[in-house]
Amino acid sequence: MYKCNEDRMKDKINTFSRFGATGNGGITRYSLSEEALQARAEFEKRMEKTGAIIEIDDVGNIYATLEGTDKNAKRIVMGSHADSVKNGGNYDGILGVISAMEVLETIAEQKIPHKHPITAMIWTNEEGSLYPPAMMCSGIVCNDYLPEDIKHNFEYDKMMNSVSIEDRTTTFGEALEKSGYKGNKSYRLSRENALCMFETHIEQGPILEEAGNEIGVVDCVLGMFNQRIKFYGQTVHAGTFPMNKRKDAFFAAAQAILYLHEEIDKLGIKDLVYTTGEVVCHPCVHTCVPDYFDFSFEARHEDAKELEKVLAVVKSCADKEWAGCRCETVPAWNRDTVYWDKKLVGYVEESAKELGVKYQYIHSGAGHDAQFVSYMIPTTMIFVQSKNGLSHCEEEYSDPKHCTDGATVMLNSVLKADVSE
Ligand SMILES: [Zn+2]
Structure with missing residues (x-):
């Protein structure tokens, strides 16, 4: 099986931890803030080195795509968010982005053959810390597929008018324009251009650690x-x-x-x-x-x-x-409880087994972008053990080996999806 590189993972974790560092071991990195733009630039720089093509949609979601052998095939997507809560940690969200980057870097470095285009992405404004609500941009992109009672909370115009909780005047739409990340709507993730999505994330709870398991095969969001x-x-x-x-x-x-x-x-x-x-x-x-x-x-x-x-x-x-x-x-x-795609969950479990890491099935108690995406295309998540179950705080920590194993599990799950159709 193909494996990701721990030194490269550590380097990314350390680098991204600097963007918005509080000085107390954590970060404050609101979406579209100066610090968030630094993280985005770093993502683009590293992804371009792999040969990936960068695309940005109309709500600032960034897609870095490595072409496969079949140019007409739908892409396999991996992504999470790069923004944080106030005084948050160095893993929530960004670990999923770093893992997706690591998968592309590994594929490029080891010249791993694949048919489908493979995309690493950043979802804009998942935390909604400055511009509520949380999961804003996956809510916009997947809006046509969301259940009626959730849908209206994520209408495009409404979201563009979401006002900063700090100065009560700047809107999300204005911040997006100013950031230079208002791209093209045609680049949005869709049923037409994407086969499936994987999101790697820290567990944010103590279950894996207490059970002595490093990887969680997530089956649903509660x-x-x-x-x-x-x-x-x-x-x-x-x-x-x-x-x-x-x-x-x-x-x-x-x-x-x-x-x-x-x-x-x-x-x-x-x-x-x-x-x-x-x-x-x-x-x-x-x-x-x-x-x-x-x-x-x-x-x-x-x-x-x-x-x-x-x-x-x-x-x-x-x-x-x-x-x-x-x-x-x-x-x-x-x-309602959102169940992940059974086939993808199976790929994650097989990959964890093949890697020989200790894993278990687990539910997600928290909401993630993957949850909205799952209404549109097959989706699943991979959890990495959180130290002491802590998250949304500066003490947040995951072992670099566990983080790398999480990326390896995602890489091999992606490759299984690649040969499935
Ligand atoms: Zn998160």
Whole structure:
């Protein structure tokens, strides 16, 4: 079997870690920022050296393609994102880009024969850190194929008008124009020009490490729902109003969160994860009892029936009064479990087996560009072990050997796809 080069992988990991380095071991590299443009230039420079042709579509996605023996064959694509969250790490997203680059470099260096064109790509603005939402540009490119309830969130015009959360004035469209990366719509990934896509990514969880496995053969992205739980009380003065007469919306929410944890844990659903990650408090002043509080509640699981049970508990909050406050539950959004293409998943497993690395099947709890792409063309993912399961933080780390093995697994999966049709 063909193998990728660990020294070359290390060199790329180190080089890309400099673009947007925070000085604390991580990076802040918002999409289309100065730092992101440095990463893009580095990608193009290295890919041109392999003989790849660079194309850029109208939302800044970059495609570097090595021609195959059949010029009319559809391309096999590998890609991920090069942007990060604020104070993020050196692996989330960029490892998938680096791995795709490594595959092209290995093919070029070892002159590996292939029939289909093979493409390494960068998806623009996956994190949506500066210009929400996340997975913006795969959402635009795959829009025609997305389910109705997701689709409208990613309409082209709407996305171009997405406003920077930092200065509240610059739009994504303006930043794209200014970056010089507004290319041609005809270069977009499509059913017509692409056979399938692979995305390598760090696991972002502790499962592989705890099991002693370095590679995850990913079979799906978990389904999820996201609700807002709202509490309506009465603002009064914090110093003058007796405790027993208050309608404190914050206190109500605190009780409800405890209730949710207790009742949902009682369901005993294996592998369920649920989170309150976002809150709104009004007026959010230390001298005022809050009259309004709301929190997000999202839950993820493969089985829609299990999620239904959790949703029933969440909705039951609205049937009760909490610390004298009225409660309301409002759906924010949800998605069904997205399964990867079985044939491609099989190639990944075969490749991991042939390489002799320890691997296991695993679900993806997080969303990735691959998820939107899978509505359009056959798609799958490869996970690389994350140290201590940490991600979206500066401590994010994956062993260079594991990273290289991940790239090798992708290379051989691509080559299996190449001879399949
Ligand atoms: Zn990512």
